[in-house]
Amino acid sequence: MATDNQSTGESQPRDEIAFGEALLKVENLTKHFTQSSGLLGGFEMNTDTFVPPITRNPQKVKAVDDVSFEIRKGETLGLVGESGCGKSTLARTILRLIEPTDGTIHFKNDDLAGMSSGTLRKKRKEIQIIFQDPQSSLNPRMKIGPIVEEPMKAHGMYDSDGREERAKELLGKVGLDPQHYNRYPHAFSGGQRQRVNLARALSVNPDLIVCDEPVSALDVSIQAQVLNTLQELQDEFGLTYLFITHDLSVVRYISDRVAVMYLGKLVEVADKEELFENPQHPYTRALLDSIPIPDPRNSGTRGVLEGDVPSPLDPPSGCRFRTRCPELIKPEGYTDGDEYIEYRLSQDQWDQLRACIRAISYKKLESYAADELRDRFFDGTLPEGHAGEFIAEALSLVEEDSFEEAEQLLDERFVTQSICAKEEPSYEIEPEIGTSAHLSACHLHADDVSTRTE
Numbered sequence: 464m465a466t467d468n469q470s471t472g473e474s475q476p477r478d479e480i481a482f483g484e485a486l487l488k489v490e491n492l493t494k495h496f497t498q499s500s501g502l503l504g505g506f507e508m509n510t511d512t513f514v515p516p517i518t519r520n521p522q523k524v525k526a527v528d529d530v531s532f533e534i535r536k537g538e539t540l541g542l543v544g545e546s547g548c549g550k551s552t553l554a555r556t557i558l559r560l561i562e563p564t565d566g567t568i569h570f571k572n573d574d575l576a577g578m579s580s581g582t583l584r585k586k587r588k589e590i591q592i593i594f595q596d597p598q599s600s601l602n603p604r605m606k607i608g609p610i611v612e613e614p615m616k617a618h619g620m621y622d623s624d625g626r627e628e629r630a631k632e633l634l635g636k637v638g639l640d641p642q643h644y645n646r647y648p649h650a651f652s653g654g655q656r657q658r659v660n661l662a663r664a665l666s667v668n669p670d671l672i673v674c675d676e677p678v679s680a681l682d683v684s685i686q687a688q689v690l691n692t693l694q695e696l697q698d699e700f701g702l703t704y705l706f707i708t709h710d711l712s713v714v715r716y717i718s719d720r721v722a723v724m725y726l727g728k729l730v731e732v733a734d735k736e737e738l739f740e741n742p743q744h745p746y747t748r749a750l751l752d753s754i755p756i757p758d759p760r761n762s763g764t765r766g767v768l769e770g771d772v773p774s775p776l777d778p779p780s781g782c783r784f785r786t787r788c789p790e791l792i793k794p795e796g797y798t799d800g801d802e803y804i805e806y807r808l809s810q811d812q813w814d815q816l817r818a819c820i821r822a823i824s825y826k827k828l829e830s831y832a833a834d835e836l837r838d839r840f841f842d843g844t845l846p847e848g849h850a851g852e853f854i855a856e857a858l859s860l861v862e863e864d865s866f867e868e869a870e871q872l873l874d875e876r877f878v879t880q881s882i883c884a885k886e887e888p889s890y891e892i893e894p895e896i897g898t899s900a901h902l903s904a905c906h907l908h909a910d911d912v913s914t915r916t917e
């Protein structure tokens with residue numbers, strides 16, 4: 464691939480990375496906001512990031528925590544997750560629009576995380592970003608031609624005539640009329656304005672474009688057109704995309720590989736087909752189950768994720784999804800002081816107990832009477848031994864309207880004794896489709912795992 468000479472715009476070779484090799488390699492990337500960084504960081508954050516309130520004892524908001532992945536040259540990596548899971552913070556940290564707390568960001572073999580601001584400024588030419596709102600990212604007092612020329616000017620590319628010529632050429636490439644060079648943004652639709660943003664990003668001949676929810680604000684029919692244009696441009700210019708979205712249909716359409724993020728962590732990474740056809744993480748499965756089926760004959764509701772995303776100020780230990788996971792793994796038993804607490808729970812009994820714990824946590828109960836709860840969740844018979852004793856105690860607490868105590872008891876005696884709460888999961892498993900690594904951060908792979916990475 465060639466780049467433009469900074470003063471003349473002539474092409475010259477730059478560090479070659481072959482197609483399929485890692486263009487961007489992020490290792491153990493972490494972004495924690497403290498009170499002070501949060502206040503300052505608030506100016507550059509959107510709703511996908513967190514700003515902690517002022518407190519006397521500042522806590523850390525673990526917005527991005529120990530994230531590692533790579534993007535290969537020429538591919539589109541979709542980054543998907545619920546709103547607030549840290550996707551946009553991750554993107555901004557990669558670009559160093561916000562400073563990482565820890566970790567490395569290797570882009571074409573240079574570590575962006577350790578780069579001086581001067582060198583970084585020059586390097587930014589090679590990584591561009593497109594934001595969600597095409598309206599607010601365009602200056603309404605500037606015509607679209609000069610808007611597209613701005614990055615070229617900032618990087619000293621071409622003379623004035625050369626910039627105009629290139630801006631017009633790029634307007635054509637993104638599907639706009641070059642004759643509209645002198646029009647203001649308000650004369651364009653949302654989809655057209657996003658195309659202007661795309662032309663502006665392309666103007667400095669980048670290798671990587673970070674697309675942060677670029678079609679979320681557009682009508683569905685326009686979304687498809689913009690996505691098609693992105694794909695055509697990728698083919699023509701050999702571009703690499705990091706495509707951030709909360710929309711699984713969009714990610715399925717545009718991506719080659721997909722990374723799923725939950726509460727600041729990547730929980731699953733796989734080839735697109737592998738991820739959609741063979742999802743391995745309970746969170747990914749829950750996300751896929753929540754996609755509506757466009758079939759009027761099917762009026763049944765599909766699986767919906769229960770509960771709220773926990774606070775990133777105090778994320779759950781072990782697996783961060785454990786407070787909402789429908790597949791939390793059965794604890795085996797533990798030592799409490801001198802006593803060994805033994806659980807003789809069958810898998811069926813554990814399933815019943817898990818349903819009961821979730822109903823109590825989410826306060827989804829029709830009756831608070833202990834007998835009725837026992838009938839409803841345990842078919843009238845509690846498990847034997849310690850497990851049954853703790854459950855009986857919790858049901859009595861519910862009957863007394865002491866929900867928090869009941870929840871705390873079940874949490875302490877069962878949930879936090881599970882491997883899901885004790886160890887952070889990270890496994891590489893054998894893909895069923897394709898050959899790319901399939902990573903799944905779930906202890907359900909502990910027995911048949913091919914390689915345990917942590």
Ligand code: SF4
Binds near residue numbers: 745790904
């Ligand atoms: S590790 Fe446990 S809690 Fe986490 S996703 Fe897997 S089964 Fe669920």
